[in-house]
Amino acid sequence: MRRRGRVLASADRALAAAGQASQRGQRRWRHSLRLRLVTLFVVLAVALMAVFVGGMKSALSSTGWREVARPLLVDYMDRVVVELGSPPDVARAQALVDRLPIALHIEGPKVNWDSHPGRSDRRGWFSDRWRERGAPDDPWFVRPTADGHRITFGWSPRMWQHQPSNADWITAVLALGLILLAYALVHKLLKPLDDIRKGADRFGRGDFAQAIPLRRRDELGDLAHRINTMAHDLEGMLDAKRALLLALSHELRSPLTRARLNAELLPDTPEGAAERAALLRDLNEMRDLISDLLESERLASPHAALQREPVDLTALVREVVAEQAEGPQVQLDLPEALPVRPLDRTRVRLLVRNLLDNALRYSAGAPQPPRISLRTEGKGVLLEVRDFGPGVDEAQLEHLTEPFYRTDSARQRATGGVGLGMYLCRLVAEAHGGRLEVRNAQPGLAISALLI
Template sequence: MPATRWPWRRRRRHESALRAHPSTRPPARRQWRRSLRVRLVMWFVVLALVMAGVFVGGMKHSFSTGWGAVAQPLLLDYEDRIVAELGTPPDVGRAQALVARLPITLRIEGPVVNWDSHPGLRQPDFFHRGDGDDAQDRWYVRHSADGHRVTFGWAPKMWDTAPRAAGWRTLGLLLLVVLLVYAAISRLLRPLIDIRQGAERFGSGAFDQPIPVRGCDDLGELAQRINTMARDIQAMLDAKRTLLLAVSHELRSPLTRARLNAELLPESPEGAAEREALLRDLNEMRDLISDLLESERLASPHAALQREPVQLEALAREVVDELHARGVPGAQAVRIDAAEPLPDLPLDRARVRLLLRNLLDNALRHGAAAGQAPVLRLAPAPDGAGVCIEVRDFGPGVPEEQLVRLAEPFYRPDSARTRAAGGVGLGMYLCRLVAQAHGGTLSLRNARPGLAVEAELR
């Protein structure tokens, strides 16, 4: 089937995913920005840079303030000895030998000798700071007895090789430290990730897998307490489900007897209306108890489906005929739209019949005044592993703020449903449970006009 034939399926699947998971994870960029691990590592890097800056600045200030008292006299004495060794006037050969032996540069300026070991070389700015008229007062400028001026400097290799290698080593070491810290923080915060994942499982009703307790620290104690809370909640839910099943089951026998006795009442013209009203109320009670029992069975994590090959289009026509036989207004006008013949699918026939009956009954009741019959669409799932069922009516629809709660148990929007209109708020809830039991989803949208409900079964 062409990909453009059923665009409503892809759009509804996306909307269903958003509604089923309101806390959908943000994009990767935002997720990294919100990650506690990344923020802790960044704070560590900032702290390390600040500490390194403070240390370097303090050491620089310490050396600069103590330079004159400690190192400068030694350098001045050494420079005077080098000037004396050069001779009077300075010997260029000796100067070349000194430059070749020591990591220094020499510049000789005077009345006899003018020589530069590295012509055009400019020393770093901090070394030449203060050059000018007062340069003769600087520690790196010495004068010989015959009027020559000798200027000392560092050799180029001091600035080209050693600092560059040290810089790369420092950068590599910093990256290694950051990776080690990130790994340590990830290990430290792993319990928080376990707790978050466990809270998501518990929120969806999956209590079978507890949160792993990875240590005896505060996070381990927190995980243990959350596991205890989850077990208590599961016990309360199981007790509630057991009580509801027991009460519902026990009510079925007296209700059946009451209905049988009402049907055996002698018919009389004056009591016909009361008899019909009594039977109608008993039928509603019977349907309510049946729906309660079915909802609790389907809500159980161990719900078992009786799967068998089902021809879905034929089953849908059977449900429409059943509604028509029950006297539901407009049932005979329901339009079944199947894009192509569907193969026999392994489904639970009774549960799928319940889903179709509830969806069609809801569409017929709330779209009765529209003058247009509901539409039942059947199509394969987009990935080919299942089927999509959509029922749309052309009634007033449901307010957007109430749409997300429409499949909750016992929920009935006042503007769309009243008790007199039928139903107690379990029909759509049962449809959602049937879809989830088949490994699918149930999504709702306002089709404007009307309400469209899509169930995906797998």
């Protein structure tokens, strides 16, 4: 029974593998324009050949052709019978067989002779075949003589001796060669599509340095030229957008800096101390808001460029925690031998700081302080920051990483910003090829960022 079970399991695995291979082949056929074009050419060629052969066969086997050929064959056979004499001369018959690709069978009262004795197959002597078809006295093949002899005509076996024995294999090889030639021609014809695909991938990444090569002057060449023009226009638009961001950053930060400086110079009187502190707090909040907006705009663009450099993530996390006033209370679960990874130090520092600020802000009154852990996962590293606060409703989890989203009870404006912190964290993780996940840890909220 065990052996039977193993056999059945092996058969199931084989069937599953065959099914997967079939599905991969179908997906490849649907995805490949070359394969579909070659298949279309082959189907059309086979259909045209079938129509041609069927038409010729129908035309040759029609009554009209038979009526045209019948008197010619009858006259030819009558002349052969006359040439053989009465009674038929075996020597003349043999000379006729040696000269022409025909076979003769003579039977009668005086002469009984067969040019190919023992050869009654369909390629040589086939009078038996015609008798089986119910036409023993067909004047095309059987001619009676005046002296009572019967002469039966057929094709000589030597007509087929020079036919190649491997004709089927040669035909198959030639057909396969023609199919491969058609595929090569289609591949060459559609080569610009590969260039266009690679160029579109480069333009999508923001790499406009290399244009799509123009190999031909047909429709595909015109398409490549138009995409190059579009990429050039997009590059100009992106450059203008970057210039606008820089100008906006300078124009907004400069008056904020002056306003903050003027607020610092206000008289330090008991009456104005509270107003000055409130004004400075608002100005700092506006400064942080502008910085977050500009940074989110840069990271949200698919053309954001990371300044990657070797970063010791363990040391970076320790630095960010040490900068916080409540840093000594944070629990750290950090491996000492974590490999150095190419990351954008500034953006990763922003990620860690925002996650830590979020955890500290909502850990007031929690049974234990926040915890930060690091571990490798696949080709990347997973950073997790968990607080032990009240958490959030399950329905709100998927919205926490949206811009300007704030929950409606514990997480109000008084305890947080404008809702860009988590959004920035998600953008930083995605810019590094990873992801940001938020889940209720019961108690508290756990936020994990995968960096690759």
